[in-house]
Amino acid sequence: MNILTFRTNDELNIAGASIITSLVQTNPRAVLGLATGSSPIGIYEEIINTFRKNMVSFRQVTTFNLDEYVGLPKDHQESYHSFMNRQLFSHIDLPASQANIPDGNAADLAAECERYNRLLEDAKQIDLQILGIGNNGHIGFNEPSHSLISGTHIVELKEETREANARFFNSIDEVPTHALTMGVGAILKAKTILLVVRGEGKAEIVHRALTGPITTECPASLLQTHSNVVVLLDAEAGKYFANEM
Numbered sequence: 001m002n003i004l005t006f007r008t009n010d011e012l013n014i015a016g017a018s019i020i021t022s023l024v025q026t027n028p029r030a031v032l033g034l035a036t037g038s039s040p041i042g043i044y045e046e047i048i049n050t051f052r053k054n055m056v057s058f059r060q061v062t063t064f065n066l067d068e069y070v071g072l073p074k075d076h077q078e079s080y081h082s083f084m085n086r087q088l089f090s091h092i093d094l095p096a097s098q099a100n101i102p103d104g105n106a107a108d109l110a111a112e113c114e115r116y117n118r119l120l121e122d123a124k125q126i127d128l129q130i131l132g133i134g135n136n137g138h139i140g141f142n143e144p145s146h147s148l149i150s151g152t153h154i155v156e157l158k159e160e161t162r163e164a165n166a167r168f169f170n171s172i173d174e175v176p177t178h179a180l181t182m183g184v185g186a187i188l189k190a191k192t193i194l195l196v197v198r199g200e201g202k203a204e205i206v207h208r209a210l211t212g213p214i215t216t217e218c219p220a221s222l223l224q225t226h227s228n229v230v231v232l233l234d235a236e237a238g239k240y241f242a243n244e245m
């Protein structure tokens with residue numbers, strides 16, 4: 001595992017974006033796994049800057065997003081469809097037909113999970129998966145549990161996750177109770193995983209996940225079993241690693 005701590009957000013964003021853009025420059029048909037949340041936003045901004053300088057094209061890239069809320073209209077400000085359009089897709093040349101996000105409004109959610117699993121299988125392997133980490137150690141929306149699910153599935157969000165995400169809504173009552181998420185198996189199948197964590201609030205959980213026991217009660221701890229994980233931390237999130245590097 002390659003754990004990097006950055007003094008400034010700019011440095012972190014440039015490093016994260018350059019890992020992704022150099023992958024796409026060398027492999028224009030790369031398959032990218034994308035994440036929402038506040039952590040990847042600065043990296044997406046840097047990717048857009050690189051695109052605007054005509055240094056990279058996403059025309060042949062395929063993307064898979066990790067997750068989506070159930071029952072939130074696609075055009076709701078906080079749906080992950082809206083998030084991705086706002087933060088990345090509307091600014092680059094990725095064809096809409098190659099950008100995959102689970103449909104949390106599908107009439108048959110189980111069939112939607114199957115459809116998403118099939119798309120992932122057809123794509124063979126995600127070349128690079130961007131990840132954040134939840135306050136409770138979740139990845140995507142794979143919540144702590146006594147067992148984890150490998151494929152895309154419906155998940156009931158933990159109260160603490162709804163509380164953490166309530167900051168994006170008018171009140172916690174508006175935060176959906178369920179989501180569709182790629183499973184931990186699909187995430188770990190990615191060739192490279194890029195974990196991005198920012199802020200003091202995440203310092204303890206990211207340290208526990210990467211150095212503590214590997215347990216389904218902290219889904220991010222399973223990243224320790226993957227052979228190619230790059231971790232980008234800001235100084236605050238990385239404070240417990242300071243003595244170890």
Ligand SMILES: N[C@@H]1[C@@H](O)[C@H](O)[C@@H](COP(=O)(O)O)O[C@@H]1O
Binds near residue numbers: 134141
């Ligand atoms: N489903 C997303 C996760 O994929 C993300 O990692 C997490 C952390 O978000 P942030 O980066 O804002 O801390 O938020 C949500 O719960």
